[in-house]
Amino acid sequence: MMHLASITLAPIDWSIIAIFFIIVLSIGYVASKTAGKSSSEFFLGGRDMPWWLLGISMVACTFSADTPNLVTGFVRESGVVKNWLWWAFLITGMVTVFIYAKLWRRSEVMTDLEYYELRYHGRGAAFLRGFRSVFLGLFFNVLIMATVTLAIIKYGQIMLGLPAWQCVVFGSIGVVIYATLGGLKGVIWADFFQYSIAMVGAVYAAYIAIQQPEIQAIGGLSGLVGPDSPIADKLAIFPDPSDVSLLVSMLIIPIAVQWWAVWYPGAEPGGGGYVAQRMLAAKDERNAIGATLLFNFMHYAIRPWPWIIVALASLVVFPELSDLKQSFPELDDQYLAHDVAYPAMITKLGPGMLGVVIASIIAAYMSTIGTHLNWGSSYLVNDFYSRFIQKDASEQDRVRAGRICTVGLMVLTGILALQLKSATQAFNLLIITGAGTGTIYILRWFWWRINAITEIVAMFGAIIIGCVLVFGMDVGSFAISIGGTAEEPNFTLDGGTGRLLLAVLLNTIIWLTTIFLTKPENKDTLYKFYQKTRPGGPGWAKLRAMAQTDGVDIEEDDKPWEIPYEILCVFLGTIMIYACLFSIGNFIYGNVQLGLSLGTLSVICCYGIFAVFGKTRAG
Template identity: 50%
Template structure:
């Protein structure tokens, strides 16, 4: 059995790792002067970024260090099909591509929470903007970064023999220096390099995983008794027979496809767009670049990237069948769980490749954390400090506040990461806190009735019910899927009733919102009709979004991505006929998108 103490980084491994750090810091130094000119440069790089660079950045950001660990946890505990827990978010993503990307770019806000005072009116809109800036940009953001940092701790334990504190400190120092110097432009430029390194590392990890002597290539892996039962891309009839397995199927497969994709807020997969993805849409040259960047992200994130992680996860079932096997191999590790299977497999890499793969994981960590730091500090600066504390602050002062808040958030992240245990548990906590708010984020662009009170109700009720279920109810009283349904149902009812029985935003604000963004759809008919009857018709700056075409392309986009994702998996399994059919469907969907592209982005 492989023992932790026997694994050492060779000189070439350290050279690769240190060289990467030097390049990342060099980019931060080079762009620091330009990024420090104004808050617009520091957080959006002047709104002139091309689609391909933004697309690479979106993909690099969502490839966080904890993602392969999370996938490994799903595969080891339930099987490949359990990844529908996050694959279902493709539907959300495609809606963002073909409907919401252009709307965000039209809004011309600096952050997505500035949207609140573009869409709503009065003191409640201002309160909502300020509160969400701290709630999302600081508190929620720190939880997400701590979850990512937990993966860094597990990698440090298994690959380097470091303790949790040492792993956190080393992982964060370079990232926080780089993020506070280079701003958004530094993040974007470095993301391009990080994505390439991360993908090379992911494929190298998969190659050497199946080359392990206990596995014997892909055929040996897929025919191994420990792996066969984990290969299904969809739950089988037998999965419904056992109560525990049935609950897992409902939680990981049925619920994500039926409810989760439209009802749950999750960073990187927000219904209606938002967060750091919205930040990149807002930084695009124009609407076409915003749409192109988001489409590239959805295809690369869901169709291309998952299989290398899945292969390593399956291989870990052969080499480390149980958690106890991982613990025996790494006796000094403190936070061993199923998600430790991924970094455990990486310890078999040869010199050179070990350094490259370790660098790829460091790159993934830096990409995600630097994005979250820049995104979070943009909220602190633009939507809290400048809006409420010091409206007359100079651009130089705003950049300084952004850099200080970056350092503070990183320190708080380190403290929280040391108390966490599992990537899958963190995912469930985050989805529960955001459950029930998703439909509101989808509809607020298209229905005049939604107001600040409904947003506040959604946020507070969702958080309150999630905390009650986590701390106020005896553990095991509800299944995970029952908890999610309960949160979604109560929260959705709460904000819908609030929207219907409280005063909407001022008519003038609603008219100006239509004029600036022009989402279209029947939800604005009342406001448009009233304006015409008053003799002051609204004159939008843009054509209305073509919703039927957007929905059609959303369906085609889902077929495209699912066709590539599932087809490539089936072909690897040796089921070339069925796999070829999925790929053919993807090709036809791609042709359909190309045929309607000009109408989609005009």
């Protein structure tokens, strides 16, 4: 067995890593020439970014150092099928692509939080903007970045034998420098470079995983994923229909509820967060749509399988946590979890390529942290500092404040990262504290009756309910009887799924009640919002009638409502990407005929998207 202390990097590995850092820092330096001119340049890259660059930047951000660890943990704990917990968010992504991307670009706000004072009015709108700027930009954002930094701690401990605090310090320095210097433009161009490195590293890591003696002894890839595989129970892409509990928890609930009901970073219903930031930085509506479509295709269809292959191989090489501990005895018990199997497999690489893969991990880490630092500081500066503290701040003051916030966020991230244990831990907390709010973020664009008080109540309801369910209540499992008995129910929901459903139900009841107990926003605010974003649809029919009575023209033209075409594009886009994802998976599993059929279906859906989307205004 290879031990932690014996793992060393060859001079060629250090040289590759050094060259990587030089290139990234050079990008930050070049971008700094324009980033300091204005807050728009620093936070939105001058609103002139092309779709392909923004799309790669989005996917690079979500290609974080903790994501391979998270996927590895999922596969080792419950098999490939557990990935439906995040694959289900594809539907959210497609809705953003074809419905919300153009609306965000039309709004012309600096951040998605500025939206609140476009859509709502008065103290409620100001409170929402200010509170969420701190809650999301500081607390929530730091939790996300700490999760990513936790992955770097695990890589550093397993691969280099570094103590946790050194992993945090060394991992932070480079990203803080280029994010502080170059603003969003520096982050986006660095993302483009870093994503290329990260994908090469991920694919090569999967290749090397298959070459391990333990995998070759069972027949290589075909033996690993074949019917006689020693890990056959982990291979299913879809849950067994006969296991109703697993089917409901792993597939039906994520597809039927999770995608629209839960706010989660990078997959916010209705768009938002750093995805909205990229859409707002686009040249125009078409570039915003193209960027989000490219992001979703790369994120869900292309990237997962290299990680899954490594995870499956790790189950043969390190079947139990005790095997990981035996191989890496100096790993702190605090960090011993299934997600460390991914960095453990990386140690199998030889000189040269080991440096490339380590650089790819660093690239994944830096692209994610760089995005979150710029996104979080944009909230704190544009939506808190400039809005409530220093309303007459100059452009230079805002850029300076953004750079200070960037450094401060990184320091807080490092402190919190030292307290976390696993990526799954933070993932579950993020999911549950956003439960029940997603529907509001979807409907507020298309239903005039949504008001600021409703969002405030839903926000605090989700936080309070989530914290009670996670920290103050032992939910356990929910036994549900359909055709069964109380003693022998047909199926049970695990504690996590049960918590999610309960949180969604309670919070939805709360905010729906709030809507009908409170007054709508004033007409002038709604008229201005409608004129600027042009959402259309029956949800605004009453407002349009009021505008006509008041003699206010809020319609730009008489073109039919585009949502029916856009919903069809959402359906086709979802099928296209899932078909591509499972086509690749079936080729890996050796099911060539099914892989070809799914690939053909993906191409047909792609053609259908272009045909239907051409009928819309953005098309």
